[in-house]
Amino acid sequence: MIPVVSMVGNSGSGKTTFIEQLIPKIKERGYKVATIKHDAHNFEIDKPGKDSWKHRRAGAETVVLSSQNKLAMIRELKTEVDLDHIIEDYISDDIDLIITEGYKTGNKPKIEIFRPAKFSKPLFTLDDEDILMIIENKENDKSQFNKEDIKQVVNLIETKVISK
Known part of the structure; x- marks a missing residue:
């Protein structure tokens, strides 16, 4: 299976950045x-009035958008698909690393992004066997992380996740 590392933290902690x-x-x-x-949350990627939106509104359970350099699928679900099935069914084998955002539960290695200016404590502790590291986002505007933090995380991912 492709190596996976999950970036976790409270909403607004700076995970995406x-x-x-x-x-x-x-x-x-x-x-x-x-x-x-x-x-x-119940996200929506279709835009009202677009052809794919019209297809779904007409009753299609699955809509695929395809072009010469992109492919997207919108599929109605009765239950959430678990992470391992998403990886197995939708990620190609030529990928070396999958980074997830927001998968707080599960057994994948996790790196927590914690913003002390906004939250009183991290979600996890280093005692949690799946937590590799907690990175403190000390920036008030979430715009830039310390270059050393990034390098340290890349080294950690390379040794503890990819090479595992």
Whole structure:
């Protein structure tokens, strides 16, 4: 199975910003990366009035959008698909690392992004066997993480997740 690391933390902690800064550094080392974002809310990617939206509104349970360089699928579900099935069914084998965002539960290695200016304590402790590290986001605007934190996380992912 493809190695997975989950970026977790409270909403507004800076997970997305951290991932945006992490991906290029991992790619610099020659790895192909995929991401999976968990959304606890009922997200909507279709825009009202677009053809795919009209197809779904007409009753299609699955709609695939395809072009020469992108493919997207919208599928109605009765129950949430678990992470392992998403990986198995939708991520190609040429990927070296999957970074997930928002999968707080499960048995994947986790790195927590914690923003002390906004939250009183981290979600997890280092005693949790799946937590590899807790990164403190000390920035008030979430715009930039410490370059050393990013490098340390890339090294950790390379040794504890990819090489495992």
